[in-house]
Amino acid sequence: MSTKPKDGTDIAAGLLFMAIAAFFGWQGLGLDMGTSTRMGPGYFPMVLSGLLFVLGAVILFKAFGRADDEPFGRIAWRGIGFILPAPIFFGLTVRGLGFVPALFVTTLIATQASVRMRPLPALVLAVAVTILSTLIFSYGLGLPFRRFGPWLPL
């Protein structure tokens, strides 16, 4: 390992920006560039991708020769594992299961992201959130959600 100082965070940031730029550039290849009078759908994104790539490269370049002033810190793996699936689950099931069960499970999933949450309080919280939200949004405001969807044998 080199002993030269380098900013690991900025190296990662620079690389990430470059990767995203490359991705957008690649995806934009099939789009028409057009002319300067009538710019095609690909013109502006291509300029932006190029710009982002250059910015990423500069960030990467400047990261060498400088120490990382702030450690990367811990990563919230548990949070990622439970917080992010919550809205996805809601999206997948709100039509099929209906508003009430979808919201209940969504909240229950989200509660599991914290190590401090024990099973019983989690259940109580999910029930409370579901009941209140159903009263507010479905009955109170009359939003067009089906409370119980066709996937349920009701």
Next chain:
Amino acid sequence: MDLLSNLALGFGVASSLQNLMFCLIGVLLGTLIGVLPGIGATATIAMLLPITFQLEPVSSLIMLAGIYYGAQYGGSTTAILINMPGESSSAVTAIDGYQMARQGRAGTALAVAALGSFFAGSVATFLVAIFAPPLTAIALKFGAAEYFSLMVMGLVMSVALAHGSVLKALAMVVLGLLLGMVGTDVYTGAPRFTMGMTQFADGLNFVAVAVGVFGIAEILRNLEDEHDRQVMTKNITRLFPSRDEFRQMVGPVLRGTAVGSVLGILPGGGAILAAFASYTVEKKLSKHPEEFGKGALAGVAGPESANNAGAQTSFIPLLTLGIPANPVMALMIGAMIIQGIVPGPNVVSEQPQLFWGIIASMWIGNLMLVVLNLPLIGLWVKLLTVPYFVLFPIIMAMCSIGVYSVNSNPYDLFAVAFFGLLGYVMSKLRCEPAPLLLGFVLGPLLEENLRRAMILSRGDPTTFVTRPISAGLLVLSLAVLVLVFLPQIRKRRDEVFTESDA
């Protein structure tokens, strides 16, 4: 005087007991729904719109206006308390407001936001009353070239939103611009970056992106080391601003009001820029620019005033031209039509009670908002004493409902999760989300107007400098660039030198 008799007519209409009550209900409901995380002004109004249909036209519009102010303030409240802006304008409030909340100054931040909004709202209401017709004429002078130059100015300003590396902030702006390109191309109908999913044909949902990169990313950050750290300071010092803090907010509020009133008039994107522009101005004028991003009072007072003033003056194109400046105004038009009023240039002359009644109720709505919300601040701040592990599942549930309610599109929820992850990764890499959001909002406008300007000028790029307003804006952008950029580069260079010395 004409104006006085008109205003008297308006206040006569708006201050009937019945209309006052509807205004109050509107403000209250707007605040209560808007304060739910992930539910911004657009979603709130869309949800509450049907309630107003049963009322008479004037009452219905007064209530709607109340809902609008309430929702907007509610959106600022979530931005400050849990870093979850529901609207592009409150994204700026989140930057310093949330930091204030973390320092136990949530009450102060909320009070400053409420008072600043009230002042700005009052001033802007009178501007609407006095200058509506002539201001409209100015707005119509704005063609594609002018909008393009205006957006360029906005992007230049976005650099000031960063409190870390300018380079990374620029990269985030460009990333935001790219994300704004997702969806069907307005000019050719070609789908761009949609991965073949028609659900993204209209682009990524703003609320989904904002909730993801701000709110969800913040929740994840807070969950990193929940064993050994409290998320919020529980010892809330004071609810209301001190005399000294009052003094500090006067300047930002006045300037924010001015900036917001001017930009709000421009349909399509003007009001969006107001809060960002005000933040830039305050950071530039401040004696302590280093405080910005770390809980600067001026960073809340200015943008909140600008935001509210802009919201108010954006009624001008609606009332005088019948043209909505933003999605919220489009909803208002829908409400008017259902009430049998077709908004257009003739509303002022044909239905004076309606026109002036709405203007008067704007001011009354603002007054109610401040009267209602100052006592509620204590309640909102108490929310922070709820243990975080109880609070965030509720936030997740509300976000899911809020994001889904706008378009009933499950893909918007998938986008929330994706942008939550992206926002988290970016924050781990010390890249700030606010510039990304600004880029995302301005990107489509920038491209659309650039291309339109080029079509209209038959491919002649000098159109941007030969049209006087556009040229003026570009010169101004250049000035801002010099003002904002040079000291930052110098500072950055100093930092680099000191770091490598160490």
Next chain:
Amino acid sequence: MTLSKLMAGLFAASVLTAPAFAQTYPERQITMVVPFSAGGPTDTVARLVAERMSADLGQQIVIQNVGGAGGTLGAGQVANAEADGYTVLLHHIGMATSDTLYRNLAYDTLDAFEYVGLVTEVPMVVTARADFEPADFPAFVEYVKANADSLTLANAGIGAASHLCGMLLMQALEAPLVTVPYKGTGPAMTDLLGGQVDIMCDQTTNTTQQIKAGTIKAYAVTTPERLPLFPDLPTAAESGFEAMQFGIWHGIYTPKGTAPEINQRLSQSLQKALADEGVAQAMADLGTAPSSAEDATPEALKAKLEAEIARWKPVIEAAGVYAD
């Protein structure tokens, strides 16, 4: 404790929303999908009739805005919904044009729906900026033909009413104008008012107030006869442009397989709603009129959809624009 306060406030408000009564077919609330965002012209039409239909059906019809991809997302959702009569779709002419505009549509337009009836047909007006030189429609035609390559034509995006009308206008006049697309009618109209663009052809819903105020100039309407609203405006057909007859028609659909009785019941209810004076007045203010009782039937809508798909296919293919 904070939530209970919040609840109290909301309950107080929920009293304002209307109650519902039970009956045989509509036993519960009906969802009317509008494939565009709330507050737009289609949403407005939907809310106008939904309110009156609710009164007749004895069940609340709630509007669900499923915007996106020119209305095809909302239509797709209804195509896949249960055919029980509790999900209906209110869509406009886009139902027919999207069949050609979108080459990989997720549903088969003619085979995925049942029909309830036509709701209204909004006429189009050919308009130009207030200081546009020609005095009347024949002069307009001359002028546009002579200056085709220097005049600009605004539209509100691919597949929008103004886009369709613009295509027809250019074809009829054989004048390839410089088209300038916008994102929605609002910004397009703003630029027309400001004189940034020259010509736009759009629905009366969007243009009536501006024409009356004199902020834009109107040249012709696209209806078979002159409009009561603008008795002085000639029809395009009067000047020999028969092809320029069209309007933005709106229809109500149900998913394929919905029982005929349900469609009939909805159709009856639609006819009653359209006969309502309040609805007629609200539509008149927008420069349109409710469809007749004969048109508000499943048969009429089916015929209309088939005819319109056939009509627009060649127009769109000739213009070579696709939205997918």
